[in-house]
Amino acid sequence: MNQRQKLVYACLFLEHFCRLDRxxxxxxxxxxxxxxxDDFGLDWHALPSSQKVYAKLMGAEGILAKGWxxxxxxxxxxxxxxxxxLAVAVDDLPRGAEKAPSAKHIRVPPWxxxxxxxxxxxxxxxxx
Numbered sequence: 001m002n003q004r005q006k007l008v009y010a011c012l013f014l015e016h017f018c019r020l021d022r023x024x025x026x027x028x029x030x031x032x033x034x035x036x037x038d039d040f041g042l043d044w045h046a047l048p049s050s051q052k053v054y055a056k057l058m059g060a061e062g063i064l065a066k067g068w069x070x071x072x073x074x075x076x077x078x079x080x081x082x083x084x085x086l087a088v089a090v091d092d093l094p095r096g097a098e099k100a101p102s103a104k105h106i107r108v109p110p111w112x113x114x115x116x117x118x119x120x121x122x123x124x125x126x127x128x
Contacts, residue, residue: 001089001090003036004061004066005085005086005089006036006039006040007032007053007063008063008078008082008085008086010028010032010036011068011069011076011078011082012078013031013035014031022072023075025054025076028053028057029049029053029054039052066081066085067082068085
């Protein structure tokens with residue numbers, strides 16, 4: 001997968017594992033970096049690079065322009081076109097290639113799961 005496809009995979013991760021129907025660009029930066037640190041991390045530092053994510057998000061060749069995700073106010077959401085592209089990208093991987101990184105190393109804040117104290121995320125949480 002290329003970096004744009006990996007970014008869409010991070011969106012799918014936010015939707016599926018974090019149970020969010022919409023999320024902030026900052027959420028996407030952190031999750032993309034946790035899933036793909038070599039692609040979305042700062043060189044020589046174990047920190048996320050928002051510039052690397054925003055470069056693939058915005059612009060004429062960005063995933064917003066391609067229609068793979070959409071803006072909903074200040075939040076982002078995955079589109080059906082993005083899901084279709086990702087299904088094709090995963091199917092095109094050679095046999096035996098790791099299709100997706102493990103979710104074990106992603107810590108989801110408890111308020112994303114509808115538990116514990118945290119910022120008011122009602123507008124981004126799915127109803128349980």
